[in-house]
Amino acid sequence: MHDTALQPPHLSRRNLLKIGLMGTAMLGTVSLTASLSGCSASTPASGYLILRSSDMPFLRALIPVMLDGAVPTGQMPQAVEGTIKSLDHSLAHLSPEMLKLTMQLFDVQSMAVTRGPLTGVWGSWENASANDVRNFLERWQNSSLSLLRMGHSSLLQLVMMAWYSRPEAWAHCGYPGPPTV
Template structure:
């Protein structure tokens, strides 16, 4: 056992995890209560808000890297956003609330910087910085960040691959005809 793992007790790890959970929950709640996040949908969407768009427009190309052969990047992002919006509209109110809290944490500068390493706006973040943030969350020692990564990835990939025109580049012929 290394000196590093010996220095971190189970109790310390639990305290750290609880502290991070409380921080993220209070940040999302603060954003909702302070008006930092709008509850109204962006024009042309039924659920996604304007505050969600900057993050999603920056992250979707990175998350779909390698899946966009022969497809326009801007078209793929727009189509994925529309598909994601339709999917979110069918979530239970509680699941939608949790998803919006995750987007709020990523939108607020006070939480975005420390949690993602993206200190400026999402529009100014380059693909490598976004890739690093996603990798950091994926491999985090905090379960809440790993869950956030998994949720983001699943939402975006389901939105992209739910569309029939996304099947052709990966060789999927579609569901069998009944």
């Protein structure tokens, strides 16, 4: 009988550096490709300060999954749109370097050539089910690549900060709101 248990890969310092360099090269290539091909339009979508039209399908698929359980089903569309507006406002106040990195993260999600292999969502985000999005988040959260784990953490923090900065989110967690002065 053969032992079918999976053995974790041996990560030496050299292998870790190789993985980091490959990830950096990959994101740099994706960003350059997106910029040159016009997929990464720097013009914001109508009514937004930072977020582009190409970012919207991803965010509209991602946010309901992240807010599941915190928002009643009937209020989800308004919560998603409000969270996107809050996220846009927050992004407008990031440092230029942090904004650049965040937009590269969104570029990876919007380009079909990187979306499929990195997220497991091979079609468009508009056609992704909630289960597809959950699988993507779990894949990144538990990835052996630190770059993907950092991407998961960034997405989680961005969306949660955008949602919980909104007054309609406060009641769910028992926060009465800021004191009146």
